[in-house]
Amino acid sequence: QRGLAADPASAHRYLNLCCALGPAFEERPENEWALALLSDERLGPAVTLHQLVRRAGSELLRRGADAGTLARTDAALLDLLDRQQRSADADAAPLPRVACDIEAVELRLLDTGFRHEYRPVDGQWQRVALPSLDEHLPPVRIGAQRAAPALISVLSQPGADGPAARLQLRQVIHGGCSGERHPAVRFLDGHGLSQHHGHAARQLSWPLPAPPPVPPSTGLGLALADETAPQISLLQLPSCGVRDEGVPLGAQALQVWTYPSSQWLFGMQRESSPTLHWPRTAAEAPATPATRCRIERNGVPVNPKGWVYGFDEELPAALRAGMAKLFEAWQASVQRPALQLTPGLFVGRQVLSWGWREGAGGLAGEAVMRAVADLDLGLSLDLRLDGELSLGGARTAVHLVAAGQARLQHSIRREQALPPLGQAVAGAVLRFAFPFVVHTAPVAQDDGIVCSAAGPCLGTLGGELGLRPRLSGGSGWQWYLRLASDPVLLPFTVHDPVLGHTRRSLALLPALSLVDWSLG
Secondary structure (H helix, E strand, C coil): CCCCCCCHHHHHHHHHHHHHHCCCHHHCHHHHHHHHHHHCCCCCHHHHHHHHHHHHHHHHHHCCCCHHHHHHHHHHHHHHHHHHHHHHCCCCCCCCCCCEEEEEEEEEEECCCCCEEEEEECCEEEEEECCCHHHHCCCEEEECCECCCCEEEEEECCHHHCCCCEEEEEEEEEECCHHHCCCEEEEEECCEEEEEEHHHHCEEEEECCCCCCCCCCCCCCCCECCCCCCEEEEEEECCCCECCCCCCCCCEEEEEEEEECCEEEEEEEECCCCCEEECCCCCCCCCCCCEEEEEEECCEEECCHHHHHHHHHHHHHHHHHHHHHHHHHHHCCCEEEEEEEEEEEEEEEEEEEEEEECECCECECCCEEEEEEEEEEEEEEEEEEEEEEEECCEEEEEEEEEEEEEEEEEEEEECCCCCCHHHHHCCCEEEEEEECEEEEEECCCCCCCEEEECCCCECEEEEEEEEEECCCCCCCEEEEEEEEECCEEEEEEEEECCCEEEEEEEEEECCEEEEEEEEC
């Protein structure tokens, strides 16, 4: 009826109280205090019985009754229960007999002077030292009016980068049990379990090195805005969780997520590439590098070789393969085919910076991937397809052109949990579509048959470039380019001096996926 059956120790102590105060003592008017304690859902069975025994002793003394017998029988009962527990488990903790609880806990981060962020200052990106977080980052406090967070986030650096940040813990104890079992601190991480008891557990600090960086499988050395996983540890503050009056705070446990504090800077500037021709000739000069790239991690340069190779070698190779595919389709439609393309891809200056930082709750709660960028994504394409058509006995020179320019100037300022990172970066995409325009020039013939365009052609050369989530596994973002051609249809009119006018539609090109390239 009182919810004590599941806890044998509490059930036995309740029966002992019935011997001292009478059966169903809590239902008597003079024992309303007992009913209030038994009805308080905030108290566990062990705490409820501890407070009932203490209050019953005081009430018996006030009434002039024998309070000593209750104290002796309750102590003997606890001795018996302790012996039974130790016979089953030699390491079993003794049942609490005196008030022992945590009054307050404070967690604070120390030794954070290594923290920096990259920020645009007067138009230039600079590495800026953060204010002393030892003073400006509010500590996490746990107490009667402040519940413990589920986790705290610590930004630190790997041991190879220098001294790690330190987590300082201070706790104030209410009462205290014998043997200095409490206060106590238990910390479980990848290196094992460390424990402290007694005076040493009231105030201590220890380093929390961040996990070493793991380069992505791409071989590029980094992934853009990679939300690396934290190292998760468990902090426990054991306690008897017993008070003579009131609701105890009890034992505390929370996760500690340690994130790398590394801050990255990625800067790139590209220019237009040289013109490509088909049919290809062996005498074409090699392309000059069009990409300049600068990468830093915590102020230390990172070799950008893989990124430069991707933009200056792999991207042109993908573009050449796409144009070869387009030329092959064009060659099937015309005689004397020729293709010329002057590309400008990712033209402009792109600067991105990213790294973990504390969220709005400071130490409490998950960290936030800060991402700040100034993007100037430019694109220009000048595609020209030439050839001759034979249609209805007539011949005409065809010049098919798709040309245009597009630019996206986009800033990313994601410094808190909202908006989500995906939403903040999603706008860094430049979409384009350049319509095909055709010009025809009839070739004179003795029979007088003439072929010419009868209207505009249908079809576009389009696609998109920018940033998207990595498709190669893991978190982070990658540069990408997609280029495709719609079916190109052109209405023609054939004028025959004998047969008159004939109108036809001719498919000059099929739908083609030309380039699907990514880097990152």
